[in-house]
Amino acid sequence: MNPTEESLSAPHVLDYTYKRSLGPILSQFFTGLRDKKLLGVKRKDGSVLFPPKEYDPDTSESIDEMVPVQDVGAVKSWAWVAQPRKQQPLDKPFAYALIQLDGADTTLLHVVDGGSEAGMKTGMRVKARWADETIGSIKDIACFEPA
Amino acid sequence: MSDEAKDDVVKVIRTPVQLDYNYSAGRSASRFLRSIKEGKLIGQRCPVDGRVYFPSRGSCPQHGVPIEGEPVELVDRGTLVTFSIVRIPAESVPLEIPFVTIQVLLDGADTILMHLLGNCDLEKVHMGMRLKARWKPKEEWEESVANIIYFEPLDEPDADYDSYKEHI
Amino acid sequence: MRDVAVVGFAQSQSKRREVNLNDTEIVIPVIHELKKGKNLKNEDMDFVCSGSSDYLAGAPFAFVMGLDAVGAWPPVCESHVEMDGAWALYEAWAKIQMGYAEVALVYGFGKPSMGDLPLTMALQLDPYTQTPLWPDAISMAALQARICLEAGVLTDRDMAECASRDRRNAKDNPYAQVKGDFSIEQILADPYLVNPLRKHDCSPISDGASAVLLVAGDRAKDYCDRPAWIKGIEHICEPLDLNVRDLTRSRSTEIAAEKAGVGNAKVDVAELASPFSHQEVLLERALGLGADTNVNPSGGAMAGNPMMAVGLSRIGEAARRIWDGSAGRAVAHATSGPCLQQNLVCVLEGN
Numbered sequence: 269m270n271p272t273e274e275s276l277s278a279p280h281v282l283d284y285t286y287k288r289s290l291g292p293i294l295s296q297f298f299t300g301l302r303d304k305k306l307l308g309v310k311r312k313d314g315s316v317l318f319p320p321k322e323y324d325p326d327t328s329e330s331i332d333e334m335v336p337v338q339d340v341g342a343v344k345s346w347a348w349v350a351q352p353r354k355q356q357p358l359d360k361p362f363a364y365a366l367i368q369l370d371g372a373d374t375t376l377l378h379v380v381d382g383g384s385e386a387g388m389k390t391g392m393r394v395k396a397r398w399a400d401e402t403i404g405s406i407k408d409i410a411c412f413e414p415a
Numbered sequence: 416m417s418d419e420a421k422d423d424v425v426k427v428i429r430t431p432v433q434l435d436y437n438y439s440a441g442r443s444a445s446r447f448l449r450s451i452k453e454g455k456l457i458g459q460r461c462p463v464d465g466r467v468y469f470p471s472r473g474s475c476p477q478h479g480v481p482i483e484g485e486p487v488e489l490v491d492r493g494t495l496v497t498f499s500i501v502r503i504p505a506e507s508v509p510l511e512i513p514f515v516t517i518q519v520l521l522d523g524a525d526t527i528l529m530h531l532l533g534n535c536d537l538e539k540v541h542m543g544m545r546l547k548a549r550w551k552p553k554e555e556w557e558e559s560v561a562n563i564i565y566f567e568p569l570d571e572p573d574a575d576y577d578s579y580k581e582h583i
Numbered sequence: 584m585r586d587v588a589v590v591g592f593a594q595s596q597s598k599r600r601e602v603n604l605n606d607t608e609i610v611i612p613v614i615h616e617l618k619k620g621k622n623l624k625n626e627d628m629d630f631v632c633s634g635s636s637d638y639l640a641g642a643p644f645a646f647v648m649g650l651d652a653v654g655a656w657p658p659v660c661e662s663h664v665e666m667d668g669a670w671a672l673y674e675a676w677a678k679i680q681m682g683y684a685e686v687a688l689v690y691g692f693g694k695p696s697m698g699d700l701p702l703t704m705a706l707q708l709d710p711y712t713q714t715p716l717w718p719d720a721i722s723m724a725a726l727q728a729r730i731c732l733e734a735g736v737l738t739d740r741d742m743a744e745c746a747s748r749d750r751r752n753a754k755d756n757p758y759a760q761v762k763g764d765f766s767i768e769q770i771l772a773d774p775y776l777v778n779p780l781r782k783h784d785c786s787p788i789s790d791g792a793s794a795v796l797l798v799a800g801d802r803a804k805d806y807c808d809r810p811a812w813i814k815g816i817e818h819i820c821e822p823l824d825l826n827v828r829d830l831t832r833s834r835s836t837e838i839a840a841e842k843a844g845v846g847n848a849k850v851d852v853a854e855l856a857s858p859f860s861h862q863e864v865l866l867e868r869a870l871g872l873g874a875d876t877n878v879n880p881s882g883g884a885m886a887g888n889p890m891m892a893v894g895l896s897r898i899g900e901a902a903r904r905i906w907d908g909s910a911g912r913a914v915a916h917a918t919s920g921p922c923l924q925q926n927l928v929c930v931l932e933g934n
Contacts, residue, residue, distance in 0.1 A: 274445075275440050275441050275442060275444075275445045275603050275604065275605065276439070276440045276445040276448055276558055277437050277438060277439040277440065278437070278438055278440075279435065279437055280436040280437070280641055280642075280697075281433060281434070281435055281436070282432065282433065282638075282642075282698075283431070284431065285429070285431050286430045286431060287427050287428070287429050287430075288428055288430055288710060289426065289427055290426055290427065290711070294711055295424055295425060295426050298425040298428055298711075299424050299425040302425055319711075319712045321824075325822045325824070326827075344730070345726045345730045346726070346729065347721075347722040347723075347726050347729070347778070348778050349719075349722060350777075353699070353702055355433070355702060355717040356716070356719075364716075364718045364722045364723075364725075366726055366730075366825065366826065374824075374826040374827060375826040376712075376826070377712070377713055377716065377825065377826070378716065379716060385778060390729065390733055404425030405715065406711070406713075406716060407715055430711070430714065430715055434638075434698055434699070434703060435698070435699065436641035436697045437697055437698075438641060438642075438697055439602070439604075439694075439697060440605060441603075441604050441606075441607065442603050442605075442608055444605065472607060472608075472648070472651055473605075473607065473608045473611055473651075474608075474651050474652055474654075475654065476655060476656070477655075477656040478625070478654045479615075479625060479651075479652060479653045479654020480615065480654070481611050481612060481615055
């Protein structure tokens with residue numbers, strides 16, 4: 269045996285075809301996306317979680333009062349992806365961003381088609397661009413674009 | 416999408432995961448696979464008790480010691496330890512049913528190999544049968560245990576039960 | 584509480600790509616070195632616990648093969664966590680506390696080079712609203728770094744200082760992968776990898792493994808002249824979603840540090856498993872470390888980051904400095920989840 273001999277290797281694709289049950293809160297959220305409506309959930313203190321959760325992350329209380337939020341908002345942070353991977357949502361350079369939509373008190377992690385890194389700025393206003401076909405998926409929002 | 420479908424509530428979403436890997440076999444498996452490409456079956460000997468692992472994964476899973484000695488070449492014949500006749504098709508198994516999966520103990524090895532039985536009537540399959548490998552034509556050999564198409568019966572008396580009972 | 588000590592440690596070299604060995608074969612020599620060095624037989628071990636992730640190997644139940652490196656016949660009392668080996672150590676410690684074990688072998692291993700690690704890490708996010716967008720781990724960290732920078736809680740110079748120190752310290756660590764003299768000015772002059780992160784702000788991708796031996800009570804002295812006693816160990820978790828967390832501090836590390844008693848006395852050495860330089864700044868603050876603490880004498884995770892072993896290695900590196908007398912009191916840290924979601928803090932003392 270030659271101890272420095274390289275190991276054989278072969279391409280391998282891990283392919284899981286997961287289907288996920290939603291439950292009442294996320295079911296309303298994803299049904300909303302399909303119908304091009306954005307729904308958050310109101311906490312007991314009146315603040316709005318978007319995307320919604322079934323529980324208050326601070327108090328663990330059940331929460332279920334769904335409220336609409338706007339499809340425009342402000343970028344709170346962003347990271348520029350110069351070379352997107354094939355799994356990632358856009359096939360040209362884009363930004364991952366934390367976006368606080370008007371009417372929401374928390375941010376949504378999504379993508380911004382900002383054109384170039386120089387076009388990105390914290391605080392910039394962005395608006396959702398809907399996918400051609402909406403099916404009930406976070407990718408029903410194709411991306412956000414400068415508003 | 417029709418208006419009727421739009422009335423439905425979304426209760427389930429699809430979230431497929433697809434990731435690309437370059438899987439590496441490692442040193443021991445690579446040596447085994449390179450040998451089988453040459454038509455050779457190699458195992459490795461545990462330095463503690465001398466048992467021959469086939470194929471070897473680089474350590475003795477019983478004693479937890481590395482196996483680093485010279486490989487042990489094995490013959491392509493052995494004893495059928497146990498079997499199952501499969502009559503249910505599966506999408507991922509490209510074999511015609513019914514087929515027979517077997518565990519075969521190669522002569523000189525102390526661990527069993529999972530493979531297929533061929534060239535044998537279903538009603539004649541039994542534990543202790545003596546078997547030999549049916550290889551693909553040499554020009555088709557690659558780094559794969561599938562170079563052996565299946566094991567088939569040898570015209571020999573059955574092996575003594577005691578010779579394979581610890582592998583059941 | 585029972586007295587439990589870290590008495591043995593072995594690790595592989597951190598490598599960007601281990602071309603010869605599969606993940607089990609990476610573990611085999613590490614465990615063998617530890618057992619041989621401590622003259623440890625399988626029958627001496629009451630409990631074996633490991634940490635790894637099947638997603639790194641790309642195969643379900645890949646972790647089962649790791650047990651080949653231990654030897655599991657006659658059958659052994661064994662457990663596995665789909666986390667860094669530091670959490671396996673916590674489980675072993677708890678098992679000893681409950682009186683079910685005296686001697687425990689803990690190991691962690693990973694070979695992330697087989698896949699695209701930053702992308703694989705997207706699988707730890709919310710599978711409904713986040714993973715389908717495949718945010719890679721570097722982008723996630725960059726989102727946090729920008730928030731910290733723009734909030735003014737740290738500067739890119741603070742980040743570069745961590746990176747510079749870790750790479751310099753790593754020069755003395757034969758197991759480290761990234762080492763050398765890089766001045767703060769040099770680092771700050773580098774282009775961004777993912778703005779605002781430069782390459783030096785990121786830990787490397789490493790294949791590797793490590794193993795630690797835990798022993799309870801007086802028996803610890805049979806294995807080590809100066810055992811590193813676990814005086815406090817705690818792990819605390821924050822919500823998964825970044826949007827309900829304060830990303831400008833590591834609240835979970837603060838709580839874990841308080842519960843583990845980090846601030847009760849001077850900390851001579853701290854070993855941090857920080858994947859990114861801005862997170863290292865946050866961790867030092869959360870642990871309350873000052874100028875009198877030698878942070879990351881090994882270089883920390885920034886010098887070598889074998890996924891699922893890197894946190895366990897921090898405990899081993901901290902313990903090593905207790906054994907040789909260079910530290911009287913040491914703190915080790917491990918993390919899991921996006922942007923320091925979950926943190927483990929372990930306090931080790933020589934007396």
